[in-house]
Amino acid sequence: MLDQLDELYRDVILDHFKASAHRGEAPGASFRAEGHNPLCGDDLTFTATMKDGRFGQVRFTGKGCAISQATASMFSAQLEGKTVEQTGRLIRAMKALMQGETLEASVDLGDLEALAGVRKFPVRIKCAALSWNAIEQGLQNLHQSRAEGSRP
Amino acid sequence: MLDVTRIRQDFPILARRVHGKPLVYLDNAATTQKPRQVIEALVTYYSQHNANIHRGLHALAEEATAAYEGARERAARFLNAQTRGVVFTRNATEAINLFAQAWGRANLKPGDEILLTEMEHHSNLVPWQLVAQATGAQLRFAQITDDGRLEVERVRRVLTPKTKVVAFTLMSNVLGTITPAAELVRLAHAQGALVLVDGAQAVPHMPVDFAALGCDVLVASAHKMLGPTGVGVLAARPDLLESMEPFLGGGEMIADVQLTSATWNEVPWKFEAGTPHIGGVIAFGEALAYLERLGMANVRQHAMDLTRYALERLAAVPGIMLYGPRDVVQRGGAVSFNLEGLHPHDVGTVLDGEGVAVRAGHHCAKPLMRRLGVAATVRASFYLYNTREEVDRLVEALRAAQAFFNRPVRSAA
Numbered sequence: 001m002l003d004q005l006d007e008l009y010r011d012v013i014l015d016h017f018k019a020s021a022h023r024g025e026a027p028g029a030s031f032r033a034e035g036h037n038p039l040c041g042d043d044l045t046f047t048a049t050m051k052d053g054r055f056g057q058v059r060f061t062g063k064g065c066a067i068s069q070a071t072a073s074m075f076s077a078q079l080e081g082k083t084v085e086q087t088g089r090l091i092r093a094m095k096a097l098m099q100g101e102t103l104e105a106s107v108d109l110g111d112l113e114a115l116a117g118v119r120k121f122p123v124r125i126k127c128a129a130l131s132w133n134a135i136e137q138g139l140q141n142l143h144q145s146r147a148e149g150s151r152p
Numbered sequence: 153m154l155d156v157t158r159i160r161q162d163f164p165i166l167a168r169r170v171h172g173k174p175l176v177y178l179d180n181a182a183t184t185q186k187p188r189q190v191i192e193a194l195v196t197y198y199s200q201h202n203a204n205i206h207r208g209l210h211a212l213a214e215e216a217t218a219a220y221e222g223a224r225e226r227a228a229r230f231l232n233a234q235t236r237g238v239v240f241t242r243n244a245t246e247a248i249n250l251f252a253q254a255w256g257r258a259n260l261k262p263g264d265e266i267l268l269t270e271m272e273h274h275s276n277l278v279p280w281q282l283v284a285q286a287t288g289a290q291l292r293f294a295q296i297t298d299d300g301r302l303e304v305e306r307v308r309r310v311l312t313p314k315t316k317v318v319a320f321t322l323m324s325n326v327l328g329t330i331t332p333a334a335e336l337v338r339l340a341h342a343q344g345a346l347v348l349v350d351g352a353q354a355v356p357h358m359p360v361d362f363a364a365l366g367c368d369v370l371v372a373s374a375h376k377m378l379g380p381t382g383v384g385v386l387a388a389r390p391d392l393l394e395s396m397e398p399f400l401g402g403g404e405m406i407a408d409v410q411l412t413s414a415t416w417n418e419v420p421w422k423f424e425a426g427t428p429h430i431g432g433v434i435a436f437g438e439a440l441a442y443l444e445r446l447g448m449a450n451v452r453q454h455a456m457d458l459t460r461y462a463l464e465r466l467a468a469v470p471g472i473m474l475y476g477p478r479d480v481v482q483r484g485g486a487v488s489f490n491l492e493g494l495h496p497h498d499v500g501t502v503l504d505g506e507g508v509a510v511r512a513g514h515h516c517a518k519p520l521m522r523r524l525g526v527a528a529t530v531r532a533s534f535y536l537y538n539t540r541e542e543v544d545r546l547v548e549a550l551r552a553a554q555a556f557f558n559r560p561v562r563s564a565a
Contacts (some may be wrong), residue, residue, distance in 0.1 A: 041527030
């Protein structure tokens, strides 16, 4: 069991949890996404600058367990510089990782790879998933508001 | 005094190992484990007596009916209520909904007030929200003290002639707080309000006397007191039940049925529409017999001894925040706490790894969490089979969790 706990809470996860370089708000953000898990009370808010369809600086605020907060930190880091299309691929890759499925070879997960241990703790998957569900929703909202904004 | 060593032999699950460690089950406020007497009652019912009740003329139907009604008599005796006032439901939640709907819809109107407390379980909050929305009645709340007690004076402050019903827990599922119920009942009755007491946590852990409390309705839950899931109890004044319209319609609850109308069976059957959880109710009767043999005063004494020990040991853990009253006379064995810098879910996961089962979360009491200023807590809750050694295991596991999360980690950046 201790091995599994070490797998769940790898050093890199605890490090992101305790001292994230991405905690805060991105100045001049044009992208905003919120995630809330009413069952455990976890809250996340992502803010980011966007230019030419790419994420610039990505920051998050929120409270919750080590898994949810570390995921938000690692996800923020991984989003920076990515296009919307690349972000979609990253989100699909994270979902596949939680299902234990093989990943698209072209997706670099960076520190997010450390979340592989979460899938052995099914009740904790939602803690990690809060980040990409929030970003996915945020991108949909962005898409919709642009679609509405471009109407004649 | 309880002979806990002997009691533990009655509970097969306590011999289990979890993640390679002996199980320490401290989630009793969620549900308790079952003694073999209760498990055997279920097996005996299904292998020897299974039949539908109140309607067959054959031997099995008579046996099943007698056992089911026997459990009702035992429940009435256990609570010191009248047999005609004891209704079996699916759970305590359904019992509260039954009263809130069947009584509330007919008796509440705009301008009336429903008085609750800040520390109610969602099951004694949301049913009242629904009936308030349906009738236009207003919800009012008695505030608790910072250490989680309910003072009579604070209830007096919000009790008015508009208050038509007061509903509160007898023992908080989060803080363990025991409320001054008998005094609150007197106050409420003096204003002409009815009183529902939520005994889901109290009835399993201390002697509860419906007649002595003087309340109008008392609810309890079988699975929190050694019985099976799927059985709840509503104990009420029979004349109150008689004055109420049915909650659910169907078989069993009728006297006569025409195509467009029906008349109602007598109480309590008027409120038991459809085939109930017969085997579960019969097994619940065995759970009550088990508790009667031990003696509820002894069960309560054990809870106080163990809670006192647990509070002492927990208070010595560095960085711990304990919620609820410290005086064990004013509380039961549900102990909520947080460890500084650690989220309850992370603590719960590490405790599980040590074989220690606790609850981490909002405990179906989100308004109380907000009142305490936390998103969630860790809760250890004890029962008659728990020991001081298990409290020690809990404390060791908490220290292990702190060591685990506070370990030096390599920097990612």
